[in-house]
Amino acid sequence: MNKKRFKRRTATAAAIAAALLVLSACGASSKNGKAGTGAATDAKKNGTISVSLYDRGITPPDAGTPEKNSWTEWVNKNGPVNVNFVTIPRFESVSKFNALFASGDVPNYIQEFDVSFRNQLIAQKQVVPLDDLIDKYSTTYKALIQKYPQIKSFGVKADGKLYEFGRMGGVRVNEGLLIRADWLKKLNLQVPKTTEELYQVAKAFAENDPDGNGKKDSRGMSLSPTAPQPGNDKIVNQMFQNVTWVVENGALIRDWDRLKAATQFKKDLYEGGVVDKDFLADKNGEKSRQDWINGKLGIWGLNNAAEKYGLDAFTELMKNNPDAEVMAIPLPKSPFGQFSPVPAPPITYNGMITANAKDPESIIKYVDFMSEDATMKALKYGEENVHYKMSPNGCPQTINEDKWKKEVSWTTDFQMLSHFYLEGKCGLFSSQLDTGNPVNKSFKAIVDQANAAYLTTERPFPEFMHPSYYPSYPKDLQIIATNLEKQINDMMVKAIVSGNSYTVDQAIKDAKNVWEKTGGTKLEEWFGQWYKENKDKLMTKKEIYDLVQK
Structure with a gap:
């Protein structure tokens, strides 16, 4: 599948964005002021789920703790369901997940990069197939699969089923x-x-x-x-x-x-x-x-x-x-x-619904929200004209490095459902840099x-x-x-x-x-x-x- 065939089988990023559920922008308050803009909803939040989140020790003290901070509050304020985040040490994630599975306290939705461990969970039936759940409950993520079928086809396992949510990150240096x-x-x-x-x-x-x-x-x-x-x-x-x-x-x-x-x-x-x-x-x-x-x-x-x-x-x-x-x-x-x-793959899989999850519909709603273009931009760049502006090359560019680092830069692990490939060159970190800074x-x-x-x-x-x-x-x-x-x-x-x-x-x-x-x-x-x-x-x-x- 070369680039032409990839494009031929799929829609452009703009078409995808147009197909996404568009929600009104809303800033979330935090200790640092506005955390960013995103997709707000007027729908009543009926579901409560638990979601794993890597802890790299980079959450600024002024923003809160790894479990509860300005961006966890932003997700809960703007998202469609209530989310309890469970932090996982990034470089000891497998041992931590194993302990949580053993105790029965594993989150409903887990996010993990280690492919061997994810395959182990699939083999042990610790996680559930997603095909029917996506078909029944999803809007945004289902639209992405329809436009970019490789999101699903690359992830199908030997039994013909899909167990992992993925993001289109584009091939890049890792x-x-x-x-x-x-x-x-x-x-x-x-x-x-x-x-x-x-x-x-x-x-x-x-x-x-x-x-x-x-x-x-x-x-x-x-x-x-x-x-x-x-x-x-x-x-x-x-x-x-x-x-x-x-x-x-x-x-x-x-x-x-x-x-x-x-x-x-x-x-x-x-x-x-x-x-x-x-x-x-x-x-x-x-x-x-x-x-x-x-x-x-x-x-x-x-x-x-x-x-x-x-x-x-x-x-x-x-x-x-x-x-x-x-x-x-x-x-x-x-x-x-x-x-x-090895470069970052065209599509990175990381998200799975655990077998103990009682409310898969709410998890799918969360996945849809985190996959949306507006959510991705807020989590990655912050608020337009506060944290970033549009540069002459058409890409978001940080306005104040110190402010962005303090309020936005540490949101990497909130972006595990962000489809950076759809941004084209703007999805590259280097495109966001102000090269006037030596x-x-x-x-x-x-x-x-x-x-x-x-x-x-x-x-x-x-x-x-x-x-x-x-x-x-x-x-x-x-x-x-x-x-x-x-x-x-x-x-x-x-x-x-x-x-x-x-x-x-x-x-x-x-x-x-x-x-x-x-x-x-x-x-x-x-x-x-x-x-x-x-x-x-x-x-x-x-x-x-x-x-x-x-």
């Missing part, structure tokens, strides 16, 4: 690899093009005082998590195509060679004094972020590199180190090829570097298909897959930090043994057969990159 270009210049080094060169550059950063303070206190590189499990650094894994499943000779197989190479590279970094010895304790990546913004880290892999998270980190770095120079670089080439971080201008240049480096078929993402669309295992196999993933990851982490007492070779041997003894071959058989039956139906990487949001 993770990125940043390097201190001024440190390269200081030490007369070149941008690393191979993993061997990456190691040498990172070691030089750690040993040769690139910040010139006369102390050996710099970190060459970070191994803190850009993936759910500690030690499972996603950026390094993608360099080595360590993505578990690879296609060889036309068949899908469980790979071990790439796992071994990636783990050995991490062990080398650890033993070479290149990374923080306590990286396993940095479970949410905040320690690495602090090292970066304080000018103590030379190479940093991060999520949301081209979004607000990336800008905030860059802004703080420049405040602390005004002479710092930063580049986004292509992932260095490994013995298995050269790849890019820091914003420099950050946009970094985003441009990332786009050029990562959104190309010359250096594609390493998975055989976009991992967001991996199929869900049957219940019995999902349990096996979940347990094996943790056991094998724990073995690799042990090998990284244990020196000669536990080598990578021994870890791989142990991993293969546990794989064979506890059902791994069943996963290979099931996934291999699935691939054989569906490989000609999969969206190609070229088709995915054709949907890059521009």
Whole structure:
């Protein structure tokens, strides 16, 4: 499905917007004044639901708490139902959800990015199919599916049913690899093009005082998590195509060679004094972020590199180190090829109705409200002529950065049903920046570097298909897959930090043994057969990159 076919099968963003339920604008009061504009309703609110909301620790104290703040109040004031928000620690979400499911206190509507965990919930029948509920109760979301049928077709599982709500986010940079270009210049080094060169550059950063303070206190590189499990650094894994499943000779197989190479590279970094010895304790990546913004880290892999998270980190770095120079670089080439971080998918699935929900109609009303164009604009930009104005390029542009950051910028996780693709270029974070601000201008240049480096078929993402669309295992196999993933990851982490007492070779041997003894071959058989039956139906990487949001 290329871009022309995508457009041909669907309507334009303007047509969608016209089809949406238009509600009158209304500002919501908060401790900061007006929180934004949105869709108000005169309908009596008969339903009350509970909804999960990630807690990243970024809610400003003046706005309230993560559970109750100016924007939770805004949603309740302007939305069609009463909502009790249940906050979930972003980087410990799976364990928190598991505890809530076990206690019977899980919210009626949950939002989670981890595709493996969502597939597990589907296999365990902890969530319900959505097809009939959307047909019966939805207006806005149903209209989107009718105009953009891929929203549904990409999400249908092996049983032919839809279990997840999704948003059209457009293909864009997600993770990125940043390097201190001024440190390269200081030490007369070149941008690393191979993993061997990456190691040498990172070691030089750690040993040769690139910040010139006369102390050996710099970190060459970070191994803190850009993936759910500690030690499972996603950026390094993608360099080595360590993505578990690879296609060889036309068949899908469980790979071990790439796992071994990636783990050995991490062990080398650890033993070479290149990374923080306590990286396993940095479970949410905040320690690495602090090292970066304080000018103590030379190479940093991060999520949301081209979004607000990336800008905030860059802004703080420049405040602390005004002479710092930063580049986004292509992932260095490994013995298995050269790849890019997996981009944000054309459609991101995250929302599910749990089996304990007693009022699915109210949940659908909430989904409709959060999917509307007016709601999306309010949550993302705030109030027109208060937080943003329309710029000459036709996109919303922040009026006062400090005011927007304080009152609006932290609403990311309210936007998990916002369809940014429908905004075209305006949906890109970089399009909203006032490049008259020197820091914003420099950050946009970094985003441009990332786009050029990562959104190309010359250096594609390493998975055989976009991992967001991996199929869900049957219940019995999902349990096996979940347990094996943790056991094998724990073995690799042990090998990284244990020196000669536990080598990578021994870890791989142990991993293969546990794989064979506890059902791994069943996963290979099931996934291999699935691939054989569906490989000609999969969206190609070229088709995915054709949907890059521009």
